[in-house]
Amino acid sequence: MLLTRIMKRVLAGAALSLFMGETRADYALNMPRGVTPLSQDIYDLHMLIFWICCVIGVIVFGAMFWSILQHRKSTGAVAAKFHHSTKAEIVWTIIPVLILVAMAVPATRTLVRIEQAGDADITIKVTGNQWKWRYDYVNPGFGLDGGFGFFSVLKDDSNQARQVRSGIDPRTVEHYLLDVDKPLVVPVNTKIRFLTTASDVVHAWWVPALGWKRDSIPGYINESWAIIQEPGTYRGQCAELCGKDHAYMPIVVKAVTQDEYFDFIGEQMVAAASESAGADREWNKDELMEKGGQVYNTFCVACHQANGQGLPPAFPPLAGGAISTGPVDGHIERVMNGKAGTTMAAFGPQLGDVDLAAVITYERNSFGNSTGDIVQPAAIRAVRK
Ligand SMILES: [Cu+2]
Numbered sequence: 001m002l003l004t005r006i007m008k009r010v011l012a013g014a015a016l017s018l019f020m021g022e023t024r025a026d027y028a029l030n031m032p033r034g035v036t037p038l039s040q041d042i043y044d045l046h047m048l049i050f051w052i053c054c055v056i057g058v059i060v061f062g063a064m065f066w067s068i069l070q071h072r073k074s075t076g077a078v079a080a081k082f083h084h085s086t087k088a089e090i091v092w093t094i095i096p097v098l099i100l101v102a103m104a105v106p107a108t109r110t111l112v113r114i115e116q117a118g119d120a121d122i123t124i125k126v127t128g129n130q131w132k133w134r135y136d137y138v139n140p141g142f143g144l145d146g147g148f149g150f151f152s153v154l155k156d157d158s159n160q161a162r163q164v165r166s167g168i169d170p171r172t173v174e175h176y177l178l179d180v181d182k183p184l185v186v187p188v189n190t191k192i193r194f195l196t197t198a199s200d201v202v203h204a205w206w207v208p209a210l211g212w213k214r215d216s217i218p219g220y221i222n223e224s225w226a227i228i229q230e231p232g233t234y235r236g237q238c239a240e241l242c243g244k245d246h247a248y249m250p251i252v253v254k255a256v257t258q259d260e261y262f263d264f265i266g267e268q269m270v271a272a273a274s275e276s277a278g279a280d281r282e283w284n285k286d287e288l289m290e291k292g293g294q295v296y297n298t299f300c301v302a303c304h305q306a307n308g309q310g311l312p313p314a315f316p317p318l319a320g321g322a323i324s325t326g327p328v329d330g331h332i333e334r335v336m337n338g339k340a341g342t343t344m345a346a347f348g349p350q351l352g353d354v355d356l357a358a359v360i361t362y363e364r365n366s367f368g369n370s371t372g373d374i375v376q377p378a379a380i381r382a383v384r385k
Pocket of ligand 1: 238239245286
């Protein structure tokens, strides 16, 4: 009964995967070929070793089954009585050694190639944070000015749906837990060097289509590289297991043509310029509240919750909080410097003056807090000095 049910499931799955090109990839048993020369090298190596193992398996099991059949008792087989054969010992040592050496040559060649991150055209620093990635275009390539960067955070619809009792069916969310607000944008056919590190705990940056995964560790910088050959959107995840929210910091890499890449860099520069212009002017309360709400929903909501009630005792409420309704200076200090030994990170180095001013204003006037205080970007800048 159960068996037939399982068989039906398997057959239905097979039929489905035959007729739907898209789902076929989802059901695939093998690793993906990827879209970089390196990922294809790795795939080819994997297949080579796989077939060598298959051949060895067939020979060994073939010899075994043949011997069992040929020398079975019912045909009157009599066991040989020798012990120790130097010839046999030599043969069964040398053959495996030769096989291992033959496998080590292509494996070493691929390993060496994985490490060759030199003479890249573009350098991007990837930093793991609780629970989001940051991408800094250390050198955007093509003689462009670098230095800008941004955070890439789980997309809002996924984040809403994942909340306990959200009432939202995750199956209705496109790319559930695999989508971000701002993808990493890179050009195709360009050698990109990734420098991977972390600011708090160990993370791991993994995009299967690129063929590799790199640990991102505080205090260390790991190197890797990719030349993406096909434009497209490639999704990945933080592959670190230990820790509560690594599952909610997905990775999206958008590979575009060089022209589209130039447009993207241009947009980033305009955004950086308007951010610094914004930091120079006075903001009114409505503007700060609107901006602050966005910043809060991106950077603070995971711990302090949308209603500001937090999740005590781990994450304190901001509604009526001693700091969030106390003196403004203390509030600015806590958000900028965080609190050592807790998960409250220092947001001073992470966020700009406008974002910090806005989110602090927002916290002081939301969730039932009504201090009426307005924090201007200039106040943040004054603290930074
Ligand atoms: Cu992580």
